[in-house]
Amino acid sequence: xxxxxxxxxxxxxxxLEAVLRQVGHERYHIRHPFHxxxxxxxxxRGQMQAWALNRYCYQAVIxxxxxxxxxxxxxxxxxxAWRERILDHDGDGSTPGGIERWMRLATGLGLDADTVASxxxxxxxxxxxxxAYLTLVEKRTLLEAIASSLTEMFSPQVIGERVSAILQKYPxxxxxxLGYFKPRLTQAPRxxxxxxxxxxEHARTVETQQLVVDALIAKCEILWTMxxxxxxxxxxxxxxxxxxxxPGDGA
Amino acid sequence: xxxxxxxxxxxxxxxLEAVLRQVGHERYHIRHPFHxxxxxxxxxRGQMQAWALNRYCYQAVIxxxxxxxxxxxxxxxxxxAWRERILDHDGDGSTPGGIERWMRLATGLGLDADTVASxxxxxxxxxxxxxAYLTLVEKRTLLEAIASSLTEMFSPQVIGERVSAILQKYPxxxxxxLGYFKPRLTQAPRxxxxxxxxxxEHARTVETQQLVVDALIAKCEILWTMxxxxxxxxxxxxxxxxxxxxPGDGA
Numbered sequence: 001x002x003x004x005x006x007x008x009x010x011x012x013x014x015x016l017e018a019v020l021r022q023v024g025h026e027r028y029h030i031r032h033p034f035h036x037x038x039x040x041x042x043x044x045r046g047q048m049q050a051w052a053l054n055r056y057c058y059q060a061v062i063x064x065x066x067x068x069x070x071x072x073x074x075x076x077x078x079x080x081a082w083r084e085r086i087l088d089h090d091g092d093g094s095t096p097g098g099i100e101r102w103m104r105l106a107t108g109l110g111l112d113a114d115t116v117a118s119x120x121x122x123x124x125x126x127x128x129x130x131x132a133y134l135t136l137v138e139k140r141t142l143l144e145a146i147a148s149s150l151t152e153m154f155s156p157q158v159i160g161e162r163v164s165a166i167l168q169k170y171p172x173x174x175x176x177x178l179g180y181f182k183p184r185l186t187q188a189p190r191x192x193x194x195x196x197x198x199x200x201e202h203a204r205t206v207e208t209q210q211l212v213v214d215a216l217i218a219k220c221e222i223l224w225t226m227x228x229x230x231x232x233x234x235x236x237x238x239x240x241x242x243x244x245x246x247p248g249d250g251a
Numbered sequence: 252x253x254x255x256x257x258x259x260x261x262x263x264x265x266x267l268e269a270v271l272r273q274v275g276h277e278r279y280h281i282r283h284p285f286h287x288x289x290x291x292x293x294x295x296r297g298q299m300q301a302w303a304l305n306r307y308c309y310q311a312v313i314x315x316x317x318x319x320x321x322x323x324x325x326x327x328x329x330x331x332a333w334r335e336r337i338l339d340h341d342g343d344g345s346t347p348g349g350i351e352r353w354m355r356l357a358t359g360l361g362l363d364a365d366t367v368a369s370x371x372x373x374x375x376x377x378x379x380x381x382x383a384y385l386t387l388v389e390k391r392t393l394l395e396a397i398a399s400s401l402t403e404m405f406s407p408q409v410i411g412e413r414v415s416a417i418l419q420k421y422p423x424x425x426x427x428x429l430g431y432f433k434p435r436l437t438q439a440p441r442x443x444x445x446x447x448x449x450x451x452e453h454a455r456t457v458e459t460q461q462l463v464v465d466a467l468i469a470k471c472e473i474l475w476t477m478x479x480x481x482x483x484x485x486x487x488x489x490x491x492x493x494x495x496x497x498p499g500d501g502a
Contacts (some may be wrong), residue, residue, distance in 0.1 A: 006492055075351070094440070120255070124476045125376055125476045125480070127383070128379040128383040128473070129375075131382065131383050132378070135382055188422075224375065224492055225375045225376045225480075228480065231481055231483070232480075237486075241276075241472070241475055242277060242278050242467075
Protein backbone atom coordinates (compact mmCIF):
# COMPACT_ATOMS: atom_id res chain seq x y z
CA UNK A 1 0.00 0.00 0.00
CA UNK A 2 1.19 3.54 -0.74
CA UNK A 3 1.78 5.97 2.13
CA UNK A 4 -1.53 7.70 1.42
CA UNK A 5 -3.53 4.48 1.62
CA UNK A 6 -4.36 3.96 -2.08
CA UNK A 7 -5.77 0.43 -2.46
CA UNK A 8 -4.74 -1.50 -5.54
CA UNK A 9 -7.09 -4.49 -5.17
CA UNK A 10 -10.24 -5.58 -3.39
CA UNK A 11 -9.50 -6.61 0.19
CA UNK A 12 -11.13 -9.22 2.41
CA UNK A 13 -13.13 -7.80 5.31
CA UNK A 14 -10.30 -8.64 7.70
CA UNK A 15 -7.73 -6.99 5.45
CA LEU A 16 -9.90 -3.89 5.19
CA GLU A 17 -10.20 -3.75 8.96
CA ALA A 18 -6.43 -4.05 9.22
CA VAL A 19 -5.99 -1.08 6.85
CA LEU A 20 -8.43 0.95 8.92
CA ARG A 21 -6.45 0.15 12.05
CA GLN A 22 -3.28 1.20 10.24
CA VAL A 23 -4.93 4.53 9.34
CA GLY A 24 -5.62 5.03 13.03
CA HIS A 25 -2.09 4.06 13.94
CA GLU A 26 -0.66 6.71 11.61
CA ARG A 27 -3.27 9.45 11.62
CA TYR A 28 -5.24 9.40 14.89
CA HIS A 29 -4.67 12.47 17.06
CA ILE A 30 -3.06 10.42 19.83
CA ARG A 31 0.15 11.19 17.89
CA HIS A 32 -0.45 14.94 17.85
CA PRO A 33 2.09 17.12 19.71
CA PHE A 34 -0.71 18.84 21.65
CA HIS A 35 -1.94 15.51 23.01
CA UNK A 36 1.62 14.51 23.82
CA UNK A 37 2.09 17.73 25.82
CA UNK A 38 -1.14 17.03 27.67
CA UNK A 39 -0.14 13.53 28.76
CA UNK A 40 3.31 14.76 29.74
CA UNK A 41 1.65 17.20 32.13
CA UNK A 42 3.16 20.13 30.25
CA UNK A 43 0.02 22.17 29.58
CA UNK A 44 -0.92 25.20 31.64
CA ARG A 45 -4.37 25.60 33.10
CA GLY A 46 -5.13 28.18 30.39
CA GLN A 47 -4.14 25.73 27.68
CA MET A 48 -6.31 23.03 29.27
CA GLN A 49 -9.18 25.53 29.32
CA ALA A 50 -8.66 26.34 25.63
CA TRP A 51 -8.76 22.63 24.85
CA ALA A 52 -11.96 22.01 26.83
CA LEU A 53 -13.69 25.10 25.44
CA ASN A 54 -12.91 24.22 21.83
CA ARG A 55 -13.56 20.52 22.16
CA TYR A 56 -16.99 21.41 23.58
CA CYS A 57 -17.99 22.56 20.07
CA TYR A 58 -17.22 19.08 18.79
CA GLN A 59 -19.14 17.37 21.59
CA ALA A 60 -22.10 19.68 21.11
CA VAL A 61 -22.49 18.78 17.45
CA ILE A 62 -22.28 14.99 17.81
CA UNK A 63 -26.01 14.35 18.34
CA UNK A 64 -26.80 16.50 15.29
CA UNK A 65 -24.19 14.59 13.31
CA UNK A 66 -25.76 11.32 14.39
CA UNK A 67 -29.25 12.60 13.59
CA UNK A 68 -28.09 13.27 10.02
CA UNK A 69 -26.73 9.73 9.82
CA UNK A 70 -29.96 8.39 11.35
CA UNK A 71 -31.99 10.25 8.73
CA UNK A 72 -30.13 8.39 6.00
CA UNK A 73 -30.47 4.84 7.38
CA UNK A 74 -33.27 2.82 5.79
CA UNK A 75 -32.71 -0.33 7.88
CA UNK A 76 -34.76 -0.13 11.08
CA UNK A 77 -32.53 -2.36 13.27
CA UNK A 78 -29.55 -0.23 12.32
CA UNK A 79 -31.52 2.91 13.17
CA UNK A 80 -32.30 1.50 16.61
CA ALA A 81 -28.62 0.80 17.21
CA TRP A 82 -27.51 4.21 15.88
CA ARG A 83 -30.10 6.02 17.99
CA GLU A 84 -28.19 4.99 21.12
CA ARG A 85 -25.47 7.44 20.17
CA ILE A 86 -27.89 10.35 20.37
CA LEU A 87 -29.11 9.24 23.80
CA ASP A 88 -25.51 8.85 24.98
CA HIS A 89 -24.61 12.40 24.03
CA ASP A 90 -27.83 14.28 24.71
CA GLY A 91 -28.74 12.29 27.84
CA ASP A 92 -32.21 11.06 28.67
CA GLY A 93 -33.41 13.84 30.95
CA SER A 94 -32.20 12.15 34.16
CA THR A 95 -28.73 10.71 33.44
CA PRO A 96 -26.53 13.46 32.02
CA GLY A 97 -25.30 12.87 28.47
CA GLY A 98 -21.86 13.40 26.99
CA ILE A 99 -22.39 17.10 26.30
CA GLU A 100 -23.32 17.81 29.92
CA ARG A 101 -20.44 15.70 31.15
CA TRP A 102 -18.05 17.61 28.90
CA MET A 103 -19.44 20.86 30.27
CA ARG A 104 -18.63 19.60 33.74
CA LEU A 105 -15.03 19.15 32.61
CA ALA A 106 -14.98 22.70 31.22
CA THR A 107 -16.43 24.27 34.37
CA GLY A 108 -14.18 22.06 36.52
CA LEU A 109 -11.28 23.71 34.72
CA GLY A 110 -12.66 27.09 35.75
CA LEU A 111 -14.59 28.14 32.64
CA ASP A 112 -17.97 29.83 32.74
CA ALA A 113 -20.72 27.51 31.47
CA ASP A 114 -22.58 30.14 29.45
CA THR A 115 -19.39 31.23 27.71
CA VAL A 116 -18.57 27.66 26.79
CA ALA A 117 -22.12 26.86 25.65
CA SER A 118 -22.26 29.99 23.46
CA UNK A 119 -19.18 28.73 21.56
CA UNK A 120 -18.43 32.36 20.74
CA UNK A 121 -14.82 32.20 21.95
CA UNK A 122 -13.99 29.02 20.06
CA UNK A 123 -11.34 29.13 17.37
CA UNK A 124 -12.78 29.50 13.86
CA UNK A 125 -10.70 26.47 12.85
CA UNK A 126 -12.59 24.43 15.45
CA UNK A 127 -15.92 25.49 14.03
CA UNK A 128 -14.81 24.82 10.47
CA UNK A 129 -13.52 21.36 11.40
CA UNK A 130 -16.76 20.51 13.16
CA UNK A 131 -18.70 21.86 10.19
CA ALA A 132 -16.65 19.64 7.88
CA TYR A 133 -17.82 16.65 9.92
CA LEU A 134 -21.47 17.62 9.44
CA THR A 135 -20.90 18.17 5.72
CA LEU A 136 -19.19 14.80 5.40
CA VAL A 137 -22.09 12.84 6.91
CA GLU A 138 -24.62 14.89 4.97
CA LYS A 139 -23.06 14.85 1.52
CA ARG A 140 -20.98 11.71 1.18
CA THR A 141 -22.54 8.23 0.98
CA LEU A 142 -24.06 6.56 4.05
CA LEU A 143 -21.19 4.08 3.94
CA GLU A 144 -18.69 6.94 4.29
CA ALA A 145 -20.78 8.64 6.98
CA ILE A 146 -20.72 5.45 9.02
CA ALA A 147 -17.04 4.78 8.31
CA SER A 148 -16.12 8.25 9.55
CA SER A 149 -17.31 7.24 13.03
CA LEU A 150 -14.64 4.55 13.22
CA THR A 151 -12.13 6.80 14.96
CA GLU A 152 -13.95 5.36 17.98
CA MET A 153 -11.85 2.22 17.40
CA PHE A 154 -8.93 4.20 18.75
CA SER A 155 -10.60 6.35 21.39
CA PRO A 156 -10.23 3.99 24.39
CA GLN A 157 -6.48 4.29 24.03
CA VAL A 158 -6.48 8.09 23.87
CA ILE A 159 -8.95 8.27 26.76
CA GLY A 160 -6.85 5.88 28.84
CA GLU A 161 -3.72 7.96 28.36
CA ARG A 162 -5.56 11.22 28.91
CA VAL A 163 -7.41 10.29 32.10
CA SER A 164 -4.50 8.72 33.93
CA ALA A 165 -2.15 11.53 32.90
CA ILE A 166 -4.56 14.28 33.89
CA LEU A 167 -5.24 12.74 37.30
CA GLN A 168 -1.54 12.35 37.97
CA LYS A 169 -0.22 15.58 36.52
CA TYR A 170 -2.92 18.21 36.85
CA PRO A 171 -3.68 18.34 40.59
CA UNK A 172 -6.55 20.81 40.12
CA UNK A 173 -8.58 18.21 38.17
CA UNK A 174 -10.36 15.45 40.09
CA UNK A 175 -11.95 12.20 38.97
CA UNK A 176 -15.41 13.70 39.16
CA UNK A 177 -14.50 16.43 36.67
CA LEU A 178 -13.35 13.72 34.27
CA GLY A 179 -16.73 11.95 34.41
CA TYR A 180 -17.09 12.42 30.66
CA PHE A 181 -14.63 9.72 29.84
CA LYS A 182 -15.58 6.61 31.83
CA PRO A 183 -18.88 5.83 30.07
CA ARG A 184 -17.16 6.33 26.72
CA LEU A 185 -14.97 3.31 27.45
CA THR A 186 -18.01 1.03 27.14
CA GLN A 187 -20.10 3.12 24.69
CA ALA A 188 -17.38 3.49 22.07
CA PRO A 189 -16.63 -0.26 21.62
CA ARG A 190 -20.37 -1.00 21.38
CA UNK A 191 -20.73 1.70 18.69
CA UNK A 192 -17.65 0.43 16.87
CA UNK A 193 -19.15 -3.08 16.69
CA UNK A 194 -22.17 -1.72 14.86
CA UNK A 195 -20.28 0.56 12.49
CA UNK A 196 -17.51 -1.91 11.73
CA UNK A 197 -20.00 -4.70 10.97
CA UNK A 198 -21.78 -2.37 8.54
CA UNK A 199 -18.57 -1.36 6.81
CA UNK A 200 -17.29 -4.93 6.58
CA GLU A 201 -20.57 -6.03 5.05
CA HIS A 202 -21.11 -3.13 2.62
CA ALA A 203 -17.62 -2.32 1.36
CA ARG A 204 -16.86 -5.27 -0.89
CA THR A 205 -15.29 -3.60 -3.92
CA VAL A 206 -12.01 -1.75 -4.14
CA GLU A 207 -13.93 1.45 -4.91
CA THR A 208 -16.18 1.30 -1.86
CA GLN A 209 -13.29 0.14 0.33
CA GLN A 210 -11.34 3.17 -0.81
CA LEU A 211 -14.28 5.40 0.13
CA VAL A 212 -14.28 3.86 3.60
CA VAL A 213 -10.55 4.33 4.07
CA ASP A 214 -10.71 7.92 2.83
CA ALA A 215 -13.65 8.70 5.12
CA LEU A 216 -11.68 7.51 8.12
CA ILE A 217 -8.66 9.56 7.00
CA ALA A 218 -10.94 12.59 6.62
CA LYS A 219 -12.24 12.12 10.16
CA CYS A 220 -8.70 11.78 11.50
CA GLU A 221 -7.89 15.05 9.71
CA ILE A 222 -10.83 16.74 11.44
CA LEU A 223 -9.60 15.71 14.90
CA TRP A 224 -5.97 16.49 14.01
CA THR A 225 -6.80 19.94 12.63
CA MET A 226 -8.59 20.85 15.85
CA UNK A 227 -5.38 20.14 17.77
CA UNK A 228 -3.26 21.96 15.16
CA UNK A 229 -5.36 25.06 15.78
CA UNK A 230 -5.06 24.73 19.58
CA UNK A 231 -1.32 24.25 19.29
CA UNK A 232 -0.94 27.25 16.98
CA UNK A 233 -2.96 29.61 19.15
CA UNK A 234 -2.06 28.44 22.65
CA UNK A 235 1.34 26.73 22.47
CA UNK A 236 3.51 27.84 19.56
CA UNK A 237 3.68 30.48 18.16
CA UNK A 238 0.74 31.39 20.40
CA UNK A 239 -1.15 33.60 17.97
CA UNK A 240 -4.79 33.81 19.03
CA UNK A 241 -7.04 34.93 16.15
CA UNK A 242 -9.20 38.03 16.69
CA UNK A 243 -12.17 37.39 18.94
CA UNK A 244 -11.12 33.95 20.21
CA UNK A 245 -10.55 32.77 23.81
CA UNK A 246 -7.55 34.10 25.65
CA PRO A 247 -6.65 32.40 28.90
CA GLY A 248 -8.07 34.63 31.59
CA ASP A 249 -11.28 35.19 29.56
CA GLY A 250 -14.55 33.60 30.52
CA ALA A 251 -13.18 32.19 33.75
CA UNK B 252 -19.98 49.29 19.63
CA UNK B 253 -18.49 46.39 21.57
CA UNK B 254 -15.20 44.81 20.42
CA UNK B 255 -17.06 41.91 18.83
CA UNK B 256 -19.31 44.18 16.78
CA UNK B 257 -22.61 43.75 18.64
CA UNK B 258 -25.02 46.39 17.34
CA UNK B 259 -27.32 48.03 19.86
CA UNK B 260 -29.55 49.97 17.46
CA UNK B 261 -30.59 50.13 13.83
CA UNK B 262 -28.00 51.93 11.74
CA UNK B 263 -28.36 54.09 8.66
CA UNK B 264 -26.99 52.53 5.46
CA UNK B 265 -23.89 54.72 5.70
CA UNK B 266 -23.34 53.79 9.32
CA LEU B 267 -23.70 50.10 8.46
CA GLU B 268 -21.16 50.49 5.68
CA ALA B 269 -18.80 52.19 8.14
CA VAL B 270 -19.13 49.25 10.54
CA LEU B 271 -18.38 46.82 7.72
CA ARG B 272 -15.26 48.80 6.85
CA GLN B 273 -14.25 48.68 10.50
CA VAL B 274 -14.66 44.89 10.49
CA GLY B 275 -12.28 44.77 7.54
CA HIS B 276 -9.86 47.10 9.26
CA GLU B 277 -9.68 44.83 12.30
CA ARG B 278 -10.25 41.37 10.89
CA TYR B 279 -9.12 41.22 7.24
CA HIS B 280 -6.11 38.97 6.64
CA ILE B 281 -3.94 41.89 5.56
CA ARG B 282 -3.10 42.04 9.28
CA HIS B 283 -2.12 38.39 9.49
CA PRO B 284 1.53 37.63 10.36
CA PHE B 285 1.86 35.34 7.34
CA HIS B 286 0.87 38.16 4.98
CA UNK B 287 3.23 40.52 6.80
CA UNK B 288 6.10 38.05 6.28
CA UNK B 289 5.20 37.83 2.61
CA UNK B 290 5.29 41.56 2.01
CA UNK B 291 8.53 41.87 3.97
CA UNK B 292 10.10 39.41 1.54
CA UNK B 293 10.75 36.97 4.38
CA UNK B 294 9.12 33.83 2.96
CA UNK B 295 11.13 31.04 1.36
CA ARG B 296 10.24 29.65 -2.02
CA GLY B 297 8.81 26.57 -0.30
CA GLN B 298 6.59 28.75 1.88
CA MET B 299 5.42 30.67 -1.19
CA GLN B 300 4.63 27.34 -2.85
CA ALA B 301 2.63 26.19 0.17
CA TRP B 302 0.67 29.43 0.03
CA ALA B 303 -0.09 29.16 -3.69
CA LEU B 304 -0.99 25.46 -3.47
CA ASN B 305 -3.40 25.96 -0.58
CA ARG B 306 -4.92 29.17 -1.86
CA TYR B 307 -5.65 27.35 -5.12
CA CYS B 308 -8.31 25.34 -3.24
CA TYR B 309 -10.04 28.60 -2.37
CA GLN B 310 -9.83 29.93 -5.93
CA ALA B 311 -11.12 26.65 -7.33
CA VAL B 312 -14.28 26.73 -5.24
CA ILE B 313 -15.29 30.35 -5.93
CA UNK B 314 -17.41 29.65 -9.05
CA UNK B 315 -19.24 26.88 -7.18
CA UNK B 316 -19.76 29.27 -4.28
CA UNK B 317 -21.16 31.87 -6.65
CA UNK B 318 -23.35 29.29 -8.37
CA UNK B 319 -24.94 28.52 -4.99
CA UNK B 320 -25.56 32.23 -4.46
CA UNK B 321 -26.91 32.53 -8.02
CA UNK B 322 -29.31 29.66 -7.36
CA UNK B 323 -30.80 31.60 -4.47
CA UNK B 324 -31.34 34.95 -6.23
CA UNK B 325 -34.88 35.51 -7.47
CA UNK B 326 -34.23 38.94 -8.99
CA UNK B 327 -33.12 38.52 -12.62
CA UNK B 328 -31.05 41.75 -12.92
CA UNK B 329 -29.15 40.73 -9.79
CA UNK B 330 -28.59 37.26 -11.26
CA UNK B 331 -27.12 38.85 -14.41
CA ALA B 332 -24.74 40.92 -12.32
CA TRP B 333 -23.77 38.01 -10.06
CA ARG B 334 -23.15 35.74 -13.07
CA GLU B 335 -20.16 37.89 -14.01
CA ARG B 336 -18.31 36.49 -11.04
CA ILE B 337 -18.56 32.97 -12.41
CA LEU B 338 -17.27 34.10 -15.81
CA ASP B 339 -14.40 35.95 -14.15
CA HIS B 340 -13.23 32.88 -12.29
CA ASP B 341 -14.02 30.09 -14.73
CA GLY B 342 -13.06 32.07 -17.84
CA ASP B 343 -15.00 32.08 -21.07
CA GLY B 344 -13.08 29.43 -23.00
CA SER B 345 -10.73 31.94 -24.65
CA THR B 346 -9.66 34.44 -21.95
CA PRO B 347 -8.34 32.49 -18.95
CA GLY B 348 -10.32 32.91 -15.74
CA GLY B 349 -9.10 33.45 -12.21
CA ILE B 350 -8.56 29.75 -11.51
CA GLU B 351 -6.29 29.34 -14.54
CA ARG B 352 -4.46 32.54 -13.69
CA TRP B 353 -3.91 31.30 -10.14
CA MET B 354 -2.59 28.02 -11.53
CA ARG B 355 -0.11 30.05 -13.54
CA LEU B 356 1.09 31.59 -10.29
CA ALA B 357 1.44 28.12 -8.74
CA THR B 358 3.38 26.68 -11.67
CA GLY B 359 5.45 29.86 -11.93
CA LEU B 360 6.52 29.13 -8.35
CA GLY B 361 7.67 25.70 -9.49
CA LEU B 362 4.68 23.53 -8.56
CA ASP B 363 3.33 20.75 -10.75
CA ALA B 364 -0.08 21.66 -12.20
CA ASP B 365 -1.66 18.23 -11.70
CA THR B 366 -0.57 18.12 -8.08
CA VAL B 367 -2.03 21.56 -7.44
CA ALA B 368 -5.28 20.79 -9.30
CA SER B 369 -5.77 17.53 -7.40
CA UNK B 370 -5.73 19.49 -4.12
CA UNK B 371 -4.52 16.30 -2.42
CA UNK B 372 -1.54 17.97 -0.72
CA UNK B 373 -3.56 20.89 0.64
CA UNK B 374 -3.82 21.33 4.39
CA UNK B 375 -7.03 19.88 5.83
CA UNK B 376 -7.61 23.25 7.51
CA UNK B 377 -7.66 24.86 4.07
CA UNK B 378 -10.28 22.43 2.84
CA UNK B 379 -12.37 22.87 5.98
CA UNK B 380 -12.20 26.67 5.69
CA UNK B 381 -13.23 26.55 2.04
CA UNK B 382 -16.01 24.12 2.94
CA ALA B 383 -17.21 26.52 5.61
CA TYR B 384 -17.59 29.18 2.91
CA LEU B 385 -19.78 26.87 0.80
CA THR B 386 -21.86 25.97 3.85
CA LEU B 387 -22.28 29.63 4.74
CA VAL B 388 -23.68 30.61 1.33
CA GLU B 389 -25.84 27.50 1.19
CA LYS B 390 -27.36 27.52 4.67
CA ARG B 391 -27.50 31.11 5.85
CA THR B 392 -29.84 33.70 4.34
CA LEU B 393 -29.21 35.17 0.88
CA LEU B 394 -28.46 38.47 2.61
CA GLU B 395 -25.66 36.83 4.58
CA ALA B 396 -24.38 34.94 1.54
CA ILE B 397 -24.07 38.23 -0.34
CA ALA B 398 -22.60 40.08 2.64
CA SER B 399 -19.90 37.43 3.01
CA SER B 400 -18.51 38.49 -0.38
CA LEU B 401 -17.76 41.95 0.94
CA THR B 402 -14.20 41.11 1.89
CA GLU B 403 -13.68 42.24 -1.72
CA MET B 404 -13.97 45.79 -0.33
CA PHE B 405 -10.53 45.28 1.14
CA SER B 406 -8.87 43.12 -1.51
CA PRO B 407 -7.39 45.90 -3.70
CA GLN B 408 -5.27 46.95 -0.73
CA VAL B 409 -3.99 43.44 -0.02
CA ILE B 410 -3.35 42.84 -3.72
CA GLY B 411 -1.50 46.12 -4.07
CA GLU B 412 0.79 45.28 -1.15
CA ARG B 413 1.29 41.74 -2.33
CA VAL B 414 2.09 42.42 -5.97
CA SER B 415 4.56 45.21 -5.41
CA ALA B 416 6.29 43.34 -2.59
CA ILE B 417 6.52 40.10 -4.54
CA LEU B 418 7.97 41.81 -7.60
CA GLN B 419 10.53 43.63 -5.49
CA LYS B 420 11.48 40.91 -3.06
CA TYR B 421 11.05 37.58 -4.78
CA PRO B 422 13.28 37.78 -7.85
CA UNK B 423 12.14 34.39 -9.16
CA UNK B 424 8.58 35.72 -9.68
CA UNK B 425 7.86 37.92 -12.71
CA UNK B 426 4.90 40.11 -13.58
CA UNK B 427 3.50 37.49 -15.94
CA UNK B 428 3.31 34.93 -13.15
CA LEU B 429 1.31 37.46 -11.12
CA GLY B 430 -1.28 37.84 -13.88
CA TYR B 431 -3.99 36.69 -11.49
CA PHE B 432 -4.08 39.93 -9.62
CA LYS B 433 -4.38 42.75 -12.14
CA PRO B 434 -7.91 41.96 -13.44
CA ARG B 435 -9.06 41.58 -9.83
CA LEU B 436 -8.33 45.28 -9.25
CA THR B 437 -11.22 46.19 -11.57
CA GLN B 438 -13.44 43.14 -11.04
CA ALA B 439 -13.53 43.38 -7.26
CA PRO B 440 -14.77 47.00 -7.02
CA ARG B 441 -17.47 46.29 -9.61
CA UNK B 442 -18.60 43.24 -7.59
CA UNK B 443 -18.49 45.23 -4.37
CA UNK B 444 -20.81 47.88 -5.86
CA UNK B 445 -23.45 45.21 -6.53
CA UNK B 446 -23.14 43.43 -3.19
CA UNK B 447 -22.92 46.57 -1.12
CA UNK B 448 -25.98 48.10 -2.81
CA UNK B 449 -27.93 44.91 -2.03
CA UNK B 450 -26.84 44.89 1.59
CA UNK B 451 -27.55 48.60 2.08
CA GLU B 452 -31.03 48.13 0.66
CA HIS B 453 -32.00 44.89 2.40
CA ALA B 454 -30.48 45.23 5.86
CA ARG B 455 -32.69 47.82 7.47
CA THR B 456 -33.30 46.39 10.93
CA VAL B 457 -30.81 45.87 13.71
CA GLU B 458 -31.32 42.09 13.39
CA THR B 459 -30.57 41.91 9.67
CA GLN B 460 -27.70 44.39 10.04
CA GLN B 461 -26.21 42.14 12.70
CA LEU B 462 -26.50 39.17 10.31
CA VAL B 463 -24.61 41.16 7.68
CA VAL B 464 -21.85 42.17 10.08
CA ASP B 465 -21.51 38.61 11.39
CA ALA B 466 -21.38 37.19 7.86
CA LEU B 467 -18.50 39.50 7.01
CA ILE B 468 -16.72 38.55 10.23
CA ALA B 469 -17.25 34.86 9.37
CA LYS B 470 -15.71 35.41 5.95
CA CYS B 471 -12.75 37.23 7.49
CA GLU B 472 -12.33 34.24 9.82
CA ILE B 473 -12.25 31.90 6.81
CA LEU B 474 -9.43 33.85 5.15
CA TRP B 475 -7.60 34.32 8.46
CA THR B 476 -7.81 30.63 9.38
CA MET B 477 -6.27 29.67 6.04
CA UNK B 478 -3.24 31.80 6.90
CA UNK B 479 -3.13 30.49 10.48
CA UNK B 480 -2.83 26.98 9.07
CA UNK B 481 -0.08 28.01 6.62
CA UNK B 482 1.78 29.78 9.38
CA UNK B 483 1.48 26.78 11.73
CA UNK B 484 2.67 24.23 9.18
CA UNK B 485 5.26 26.20 7.24
CA UNK B 486 6.55 29.00 9.49
CA UNK B 487 6.21 28.30 13.20
CA UNK B 488 6.29 25.71 14.71
CA UNK B 489 6.43 24.17 11.23
CA UNK B 490 4.37 21.04 11.92
CA UNK B 491 3.02 19.70 8.64
CA UNK B 492 0.03 17.38 9.21
CA UNK B 493 0.25 13.83 7.82
CA UNK B 494 -0.19 13.70 4.06
CA UNK B 495 0.10 17.44 3.38
CA UNK B 496 2.56 19.31 1.12
CA UNK B 497 6.15 19.51 2.20
CA PRO B 498 8.39 21.92 0.32
CA GLY B 499 10.23 19.80 -2.19
CA ASP B 500 7.07 17.76 -2.96
CA GLY B 501 5.19 18.19 -6.19
CA ALA B 502 7.78 20.50 -7.68
